[in-house]
Amino acid sequence: MDKRTKKLILISLAVLVAVAVFFEVFVMHHRVRGWGQTSVFDFVTIGYCTLRGGQMVTAGCGIAGCLGRCVLPYPDGGHPCTGPGQCRGHCIVDLPNMPLPFPGADLEKTSLKGCAQVQNGEISCPGVKLPGSCEKAPAANCEFRWELNGGTLKPISVDCAM
Numbered sequence: 001m002d003k004r005t006k007k008l009i010l011i012s013l014a015v016l017v018a019v020a021v022f023f024e025v026f027v028m029h030h031r032v033r034g035w036g037q038t039s040v041f042d043f044v045t046i047g048y049c050t051l052r053g054g055q056m057v058t059a060g061c062g063i064a065g066c067l068g069r070c071v072l073p074y075p076d077g078g079h080p081c082t083g084p085g086q087c088r089g090h091c092i093v094d095l096p097n098m099p100l101p102f103p104g105a106d107l108e109k110t111s112l113k114g115c116a117q118v119q120n121g122e123i124s125c126p127g128v129k130l131p132g133s134c135e136k137a138p139a140a141n142c143e144f145r146w147e148l149n150g151g152t153l154k155p156i157s158v159d160c161a162m
Contacts, residue, residue, distance in 0.1 A: 045070075057140040077136030083149045087134030090147045090156060094133070098146060115153075123153040 046056050049070035056068045074088040081091035095111035107115050107123065115125035123146075132148035139145055144157040 071137045071140060073137045076134045079134045081132045081134050089135040089138060091132045092135045093130050093146045093148045093153060121155045125151045
């Protein structure tokens with residue numbers, strides 16, 4: 001083989017590899033396959049997410065498999081807060097035994113003694129000191145949280161993508 005043929009073969013292989021990498025990284029990089037079906041490019045995506053301090057979470061599943069996304073932490077995550085506007089994300093209350101926002105829930109058996117449900121699933125806690133902190137990262141798929149706004153708790157959730 002002469003030099004020109006070798007050079008042409010090397011260029012062709014480089015273009016083929018570049019197209020495969022482009023397809024995997026920019027088209028398939030959100031696909032999270034089952035164990036044993038993960039491609040090397042999924043490991044690159046997960047590694048890149050981890051290097052940036054993020055975490056891969058499932059964004060939804062369908063006929064073609066599950067899709068993932070990288071959730072990066074907020075810089076002010078964990079700092080104390082009392083309401084919206086003080087955090088990059090939400091100001092949340094995370095106490096043990098927190099209720100789900102169902103009408104008629106017995107709040108006396110939860111961490112919210114002295115509080116009462118008002119409208120739209122919100123809970124009013126006048127005179128009750130609630131520990132708020134800035135959420136550490138955006139909510140993941142199917143995740144539920146209570147947002148603090150002074151003495152009122154508002155339910156926030158991310159719908160389950162299926």
